[in-house]
Amino acid sequence: MKRKIAVIGLGSTGSMALWHLSRTPGVEAIGVEQFGLGHGYGAYTGESRLFRMAYHEGATFVPLLRRARELWLQLGAASGRQLLHNFGVISTGRESEEPFQRLLRSVDEYELPHERLSVTELRNRYPGMDSRDDEAGVLDLQGGALRPELAVLSAIEQARRNGALIRDHMQITSIRDTGSGVIVSANGEEIAVDQVIVTTGAWSAELIPQLRDLLEVRKLVLTWFLATRPVEFLPERMPCFIRDRDGFHVFGAPSVDGYSVKIAGLDLWGGPSAPRVEDSDLRLDRQEVSEFGRRVHDLFPGVSPEPNRYSVHYDTYTSNKNPIIDRVGNVVVLTGGSGHAFKLSPAYAELAASLARGLDNPLYSDSFSLASHEPVGVGMRS
Numbered sequence: 001m002k003r004k005i006a007v008i009g010l011g012s013t014g015s016m017a018l019w020h021l022s023r024t025p026g027v028e029a030i031g032v033e034q035f036g037l038g039h040g041y042g043a044y045t046g047e048s049r050l051f052r053m054a055y056h057e058g059a060t061f062v063p064l065l066r067r068a069r070e071l072w073l074q075l076g077a078a079s080g081r082q083l084l085h086n087f088g089v090i091s092t093g094r095e096s097e098e099p100f101q102r103l104l105r106s107v108d109e110y111e112l113p114h115e116r117l118s119v120t121e122l123r124n125r126y127p128g129m130d131s132r133d134d135e136a137g138v139l140d141l142q143g144g145a146l147r148p149e150l151a152v153l154s155a156i157e158q159a160r161r162n163g164a165l166i167r168d169h170m171q172i173t174s175i176r177d178t179g180s181g182v183i184v185s186a187n188g189e190e191i192a193v194d195q196v197i198v199t200t201g202a203w204s205a206e207l208i209p210q211l212r213d214l215l216e217v218r219k220l221v222l223t224w225f226l227a228t229r230p231v232e233f234l235p236e237r238m239p240c241f242i243r244d245r246d247g248f249h250v251f252g253a254p255s256v257d258g259y260s261v262k263i264a265g266l267d268l269w270g271g272p273s274a275p276r277v278e279d280s281d282l283r284l285d286r287q288e289v290s291e292f293g294r295r296v297h298d299l300f301p302g303v304s305p306e307p308n309r310y311s312v313h314y315d316t317y318t319s320n321k322n323p324i325i326d327r328v329g330n331v332v333v334l335t336g337g338s339g340h341a342f343k344l345s346p347a348y349a350e351l352a353a354s355l356a357r358g359l360d361n362p363l364y365s366d367s368f369s370l371a372s373h374e375p376v377g378v379g380m381r382s
């Protein structure tokens with residue numbers, strides 16, 4: 001008899017978990033989503049997500065990134081869509097600073113395809129960035145941009161093709177582990193399964209209150225600028241980028257429409273203004289938006305200083321920015337994307353599926369376990 005495994009929450013990690021389970025022999029995969037499929041309230045919306053192999057967050061992620069890259073290419077091939085655009089990612093900063101050094105360690109330790117660029121090379125290649133004398137760059141040749149909304153829908157679509165049962169507009173309100181299985185409930189309806197994988201992102205603590213102290217939901221803002229010199233921001237002249245300068249951190253991607261450029265990083269400390277993120281007020285302080293625009297224009301003079309578009313999103317952070325991927329009884333939890341999980345989501349999903357099936361996975365790190373996570377301190381920020 002097939003083992004029934006349900007995935008609760010079909011956003012970034014959940015759609016990938018469902019796709020993975022739907023390809024696993026002996027498993028009957030069921031996916032449940034509280035909103036419509038590919039909705040706009042999750043942590044995955046906003047046109048693009050950076051994919052990087054050279055990882056300033058730490059070299060320990062590199063084997064998982066390799067696996068994630070393979071899976072992105074597989075999902076792209078299965079769905080007949082380009083989900084990962086191999087633009088490359090240029091990271092710039094002062095060479096002496098710690099994030100830059102961590103980046104160099106990850107490319108050296110794992111012999112990642114990359115180029116190191118001096119400021120002269122940066123200026124010649126990327127006129128869109130006004131590079132400063134003390135800046136240097138590392139071009140991650142395997143990096144690029146993912147199309148997140150399309151990726152989530154593609155994974156769900158592939159899972160359905162492989163036979164997964166999918167329920168949308170179904171908000172799970174309780175999960176009960178009976179010891180021999182799990183019963184998940186929504187509006188009086190119950191679904192009985194053998195194991196469950198909970199991938200509910202910013203809603204995780206609602207469903208599993210024990211996670212409340214370990215997670216913090218944070219607001220993240222994306223901004224777009226009109227290009228006054230559009231040619232400097234086309235993919236032929238500009239890869240994806242990350243710039244760190246005097247504590248100012250921005251990231252972005254080349255123009256997809258030929259006239260506007262995503263350059264983001266407006267740092268607004270805070271969580272949702274309503275108990276549920278989809279009910280939150282998405283307006284921003286206009287002065288803060290304009291001030292951010294001025295600083296962006298200083299580093300990228302070929303864009304107009306006022307952002308012409310922005311969007312507000314929420315992600316779930318842990319104290320050390322490692323995800324929580326662990327199993328308690330028949331319940332596996334995968335959450336705490338901490339602002340950097342999209343690129344890794346197919347690999348994280350595979351780890352969660354291994355846990356659900358009681359299998360070891362050599363890419364699993366104990367640092368993902370519940371026991372390795374501290375409560376998020378009040379006012380935690382980094």
Ligand SMILES: Cc1cc2nc3c(=O)[nH]c(=O)nc-3n(C[C@H](O)[C@H](O)[C@H](O)COP(=O)(O)OP(=O)(O)OC[C@H]3O[C@@H](n4cnc5c(N)ncnc54)[C@H](O)[C@@H]3O)c2cc1C
Pocket residue numbers: 008009010011012013014032033034035041042043044046048049050051170171172173199200201202203204207220221222313314315316334335336337338339340341342343344
């Ligand atoms: C603005 C922004 C920029 C980012 N940039 C990058 C980047 O460049 N690169 C990168 O790798 N990462 C990036 N990240 C991080 C990454 O996007 C997130 O870490 C990741 O999307 C989190 O995925 P998730 O599956 O935890 O949550 P989500 O994708 O939000 O999925 C959660 C899903 O669960 C559903 N759900 C919740 N509760 C229930 C319930 N009770 N019943 C049924 N369904 C439920 C929700 O509706 C939702 O669909 C960024 C994040 C943001 C917000």
